[in-house]
Amino acid sequence: MTESPDLRLFVNIDHVATVRQARRTDEPDPVRAAVLVELAGADGITVHLRADRRHIQDRDVRVLAETLRTPMNLELATVEEIVAIGLEVRPAQITVVPETREEITTEGGLDLATDEAVDRVRAVVDRFREIGTRTSLFIDPERSAIDASVRVGADAVELHTGEYANARTTEERDLQIERLVRATEEARARGLDVHAGHGLTYENVAPVAAIPEIEELNIGHSMMSRAILVGLETAVIDMRQILDRARP
Numbered sequence: 001m002t003e004s005p006d007l008r009l010f011v012n013i014d015h016v017a018t019v020r021q022a023r024r025t026d027e028p029d030p031v032r033a034a035v036l037v038e039l040a041g042a043d044g045i046t047v048h049l050r051a052d053r054r055h056i057q058d059r060d061v062r063v064l065a066e067t068l069r070t071p072m073n074l075e076l077a078t079v080e081e082i083v084a085i086g087l088e089v090r091p092a093q094i095t096v097v098p099e100t101r102e103e104i105t106t107e108g109g110l111d112l113a114t115d116e117a118v119d120r121v122r123a124v125v126d127r128f129r130e131i132g133t134r135t136s137l138f139i140d141p142e143r144s145a146i147d148a149s150v151r152v153g154a155d156a157v158e159l160h161t162g163e164y165a166n167a168r169t170t171e172e173r174d175l176q177i178e179r180l181v182r183a184t185e186e187a188r189a190r191g192l193d194v195h196a197g198h199g200l201t202y203e204n205v206a207p208v209a210a211i212p213e214i215e216e217l218n219i220g221h222s223m224m225s226r227a228i229l230v231g232l233e234t235a236v237i238d239m240r241q242i243l244d245r246a247r248p
């Protein structure tokens, strides 16, 4: 039997910037938040530089790239202006995500259904690979998306856990976990590392964390929401404890 990899906790701090942008001021500062999140034991920091700049700004990405002590996972769409900033700051990892202006948050995995879409994502992945950045694709837990991710040549896939998070009945939740388990096994069998994220909370994360071959979770909204009440340090420690219990 192969041993499960350790489970890395990457904390998405976009919503620190959301609060700041609500007043277009200089606080709270995501860079300061990142320091506290790192000190509390997170394995990495995730930020999404959106084309509409609704939360994280270019300067945040640049300053974080210079100051983080843990790996940065930069989420980006295949938008040239954003890709150029990514290449400039040389993050440890990128996650390619879909993006539409109307959405409240990322709504689904990448659409890789056409050769054109695969080529567009592959072109971005190739440029980051050249500078030594690890590459991941945010996809729905579907075989077709895994096949397309292999064609793109990414190092990893991040399985979209949104449908699991939105499940309202035990049966539906069980079905979504089975779907994530199957997709994890398929992706591993095809040589892809597996991450997961979106909509994960203190209440629903344990069954996902228990899937043995998932290596990394990306969690944002729920942790920032708790941090407003109990502080960033406690929010990170509480999540870490749940992950450690799920993956002894």
Ligand code: PXP
Residues within 6 Å of the ligand: 012, 014, 048, 075, 095, 097, 105, 106, 138, 158, 196, 197, 198, 199, 200, 218, 219, 220, 221, 222
């Ligand atoms: N993974 C990806 C690709 C995302 O786009 C997001 C949201 O920015 C997350 C994970 C984190 O989702 P949540 O904020 O719901 O934890």
